[in-house]
Amino acid sequence: MKRHLRNLKTLVKPYFRQIVLASVFLLILTVIEMAFPAIIRQVIDVGLKGGDQRFLIVAAGLILGLGLIKALVNFREQYLTEWIAHHVAYDLRNRLYNHIQRLSFQYHDHMPTGQLISRVIEDVRSLQSFAGHGLVELARIVILLVGIGILLFSRHPVLAAIAISPLIPMVLLTTDFGKRVGRLFLAVDNTLGELSSILQENVVGVQVVRAFAQEKYETDRFDQTNRKLFDRQITVVREWAKVMPSTIFLVTLGTILILWFGGQMAIRGEITVGELVAFNSYMLLLANPAQQLAWLVNAAGEAYAGLQRTFEILETEPDIQSPPNPIPCPVFRGEIQFERVSFRYKQSERPILRDINLKIEPNQRVAIIGATGSGKTTLVNLIPRFYDVSEGVVKIDGMDVRQMDLPSLRRQIGIVLQTSLLFSTTIRENLAYGRPDASEEEIIAAAKAAQAHEFILELPQGYDTVVGERGVTLSGGQRQRIAIGRALLMNPRILILDDSTSSVDTHTEHLIQKALSTLMEGRTTLIIAQRLSTVKKADLILVMDQGRIVEQGTHHQLLALDGLYRQIYDLQLKNQEELEDDLLTQPIDLSRVNFRSRNSLE
Numbered sequence: 001m002k003r004h005l006r007n008l009k010t011l012v013k014p015y016f017r018q019i020v021l022a023s024v025f026l027l028i029l030t031v032i033e034m035a036f037p038a039i040i041r042q043v044i045d046v047g048l049k050g051g052d053q054r055f056l057i058v059a060a061g062l063i064l065g066l067g068l069i070k071a072l073v074n075f076r077e078q079y080l081t082e083w084i085a086h087h088v089a090y091d092l093r094n095r096l097y098n099h100i101q102r103l104s105f106q107y108h109d110h111m112p113t114g115q116l117i118s119r120v121i122e123d124v125r126s127l128q129s130f131a132g133h134g135l136v137e138l139a140r141i142v143i144l145l146v147g148i149g150i151l152l153f154s155r156h157p158v159l160a161a162i163a164i165s166p167l168i169p170m171v172l173l174t175t176d177f178g179k180r181v182g183r184l185f186l187a188v189d190n191t192l193g194e195l196s197s198i199l200q201e202n203v204v205g206v207q208v209v210r211a212f213a214q215e216k217y218e219t220d221r222f223d224q225t226n227r228k229l230f231d232r233q234i235t236v237v238r239e240w241a242k243v244m245p246s247t248i249f250l251v252t253l254g255t256i257l258i259l260w261f262g263g264q265m266a267i268r269g270e271i272t273v274g275e276l277v278a279f280n281s282y283m284l285l286l287a288n289p290a291q292q293l294a295w296l297v298n299a300a301g302e303a304y305a306g307l308q309r310t311f312e313i314l315e316t317e318p319d320i321q322s323p324p325n326p327i328p329c330p331v332f333r334g335e336i337q338f339e340r341v342s343f344r345y346k347q348s349e350r351p352i353l354r355d356i357n358l359k360i361e362p363n364q365r366v367a368i369i370g371a372t373g374s375g376k377t378t379l380v381n382l383i384p385r386f387y388d389v390s391e392g393v394v395k396i397d398g399m400d401v402r403q404m405d406l407p408s409l410r411r412q413i414g415i416v417l418q419t420s421l422l423f424s425t426t427i428r429e430n431l432a433y434g435r436p437d438a439s440e441e442e443i444i445a446a447a448k449a450a451q452a453h454e455f456i457l458e459l460p461q462g463y464d465t466v467v468g469e470r471g472v473t474l475s476g477g478q479r480q481r482i483a484i485g486r487a488l489l490m491n492p493r494i495l496i497l498d499d500s501t502s503s504v505d506t507h508t509e510h511l512i513q514k515a516l517s518t519l520m521e522g523r524t525t526l527i528i529a530q531r532l533s534t535v536k537k538a539d540l541i542l543v544m545d546q547g548r549i550v551e552q553g554t555h556h557q558l559l560a561l562d563g564l565y566r567q568i569y570d571l572q573l574k575n576q577e578e579l580e581d582d583l584l585t586q587p588i589d590l591s592r593v594n595f596r597s598r599n600s601l602e
């Protein structure tokens with residue numbers, strides 16, 4: 001709790017001046033509200049009793065003047081509190097987004113995307129709505145309660161005690177509700193996160209759902225979580241509905257008590273009629289905010305849950321960041337070394353990479369092959385520090401990558417994956433994603449080298465065509481060429497490629513191969529190889545099996561070894577004729593070869 005209040009303080013601190021000003025406005029408003037019953041009392045006791053018309057006119061003028069001031073101050077106060085709330089939400093969304101950008105892959109592996117989205121949007125919204133309207137109302141209630149309490153007790157302590165007495169169970173009721181509601185809202189928010197995860201997964205994976213005709217299953221899954229959300233929300237409403245009528249009843253009880261006891265006192269002449277009316281007006285002044293108390297506690301609970309969930313993200317230290325005093329990264333020569341590297345994902349029981357020793361010379365082309373799940377992707381992911389080694393060290397040009405400045409390390413490593421993500425913006429901006437300062441000539445040159453220039457020109461708005469959800473849909477081959485252009489423009493010293501191309505026609509395949517060759521020139525390149533042609537051309541081939549590099553060398557050296565590589569190769573050679581035809585057209589998926597079957601071959 002203390003920690004969360006401290007967090008809240010860090011959020012509102014920049015707006016301290018505005019908060020003070022809003023509080024002053026609030027105080028003025030409340031004082032004006034409390035002045036009205038006092039004026040009415042004077043009107044009844046002095047004006048009406050003495051039949052003094054001038055007194056009535058003065059009182060009416062006073063009420064009119066105060067009413068005008070109240071309207072003006074009210075406008076300023078409402079504007080200011082909303083302004084503060086929106087600024088706090090704006091800052092929080094930015095802080096969250098910046099932090100999420102810095103969190104490691106390890107974190108993203110286990111945090112569902114939908115949960116993150118729901119925290120940045122929904123939890124911030126609940127915080128914002130409480131920070132605006134809620135906090136002000138709460139402050140108003142406190143000021144009113146204290147102010148009216150002092151006024152009533154100073155005039156007539158006995159009647160004040162009678163009038164205020166129903167407020168005691170009301171406060172007890174709402175505090176009890178307040179204790180429970182935070183927990184209930186946390187459950188609601190978590191389920192909302194689950195629901196957005198399912199939605200997000202289904203929208204992204206719509207093709208898979210349709211292809212497997214699993215619409216019914218997915219609809220049921222969504223319905224189940226939606227029902228859970230509904231049930232949890234209804235629980236909150238039920239709890240709230242229990243408290244709400246009780247508070248309304250208790251306020252009404254206050255008025256009844258005043259009329260009953262106060263009325264008798266007035267008959268006995270112990271208080272004036274004006275005082276009785278003023279007492280009742282003060283109670284009515286409290287009625288509205290008191291009824292809102294349950295709503296406020298509700299909103300506070302929701303905001304508290306939001307605060308907990310958003311700060312859970314903000315308090316997560318990124319596992320992977322630049323060291324405090326990073327070694328400045330000069331332009332890499334491109335030598336890569338793995339020394340006794342082992343790696344285990346946080347969740348995995350066994351090491352995924354074991355005792356990897358490897359030296360790659362600058363500008364070498366390295367092909368990595370191995371069965372699916374043998375650790376190829378994991379191995380290359382250690383170079384740009386998407387994950388950090390569990391044991392051993394990865395070095396570039398003799399320096400441990402963990403000692404380098406992270407952005408300058410990653411800027412020198414280009415990555416082209418099989419399914420390259422493009423952003424929903426123009427082709428030009430997608431190409432210049434890593435180099436926003438690139439000139440038009442540079443962008444076009446990169447697109448030409450990536451064999452993308454021609455098809456870009458054929459698009460409706462050329463380089464200004466928006467891709468993705470808001471614009472045209474590009475084919476797999478076109479997307480990959482844009483991704484190659486994007487990497488080319490970065491001019492990285494080290495390149496990581498996935499050379500598989502999802503079924504494209506011969507011509508596109510040829511264009512992609514040409515683009516990749518241009519991209520690889522003069523750079524250290526690691527290719528997760530799916531094609532025999534790529535493997536044959538590599539300076540060094542790494543054969544991976546169950547997290548280890550079991551063989552390494554050139555095509556001929558490895559053939560001569562007569563080991564696993566030979567077996568893979570022979571398996572392909574059996575279909576020699578077919579392969580000859582397909583070599584430039586169809587990717588030969590080496591990862592699909594059953595490496596384990598070598599035992600049966602022996």
Ligand SMILES: Nc1ncnc2c1ncn2[C@@H]1O[C@H](COP(=O)(O)OP(=O)(O)OP(=O)(O)O)[C@@H](O)[C@H]1O
Nearest residue numbers: 109345348352371372373374375376377378379591
């Ligand atoms: N983020 C992750 N968290 C936990 N385990 C993972 C993660 N990514 C991969 N693995 C596991 O690590 C092992 C190696 O995966 P990796 O993706 O490196 O294999 P690969 O050789 O690239 O496979 P493929 O050819 O199918 O892409 C697999 O058993 C996989 O289940």
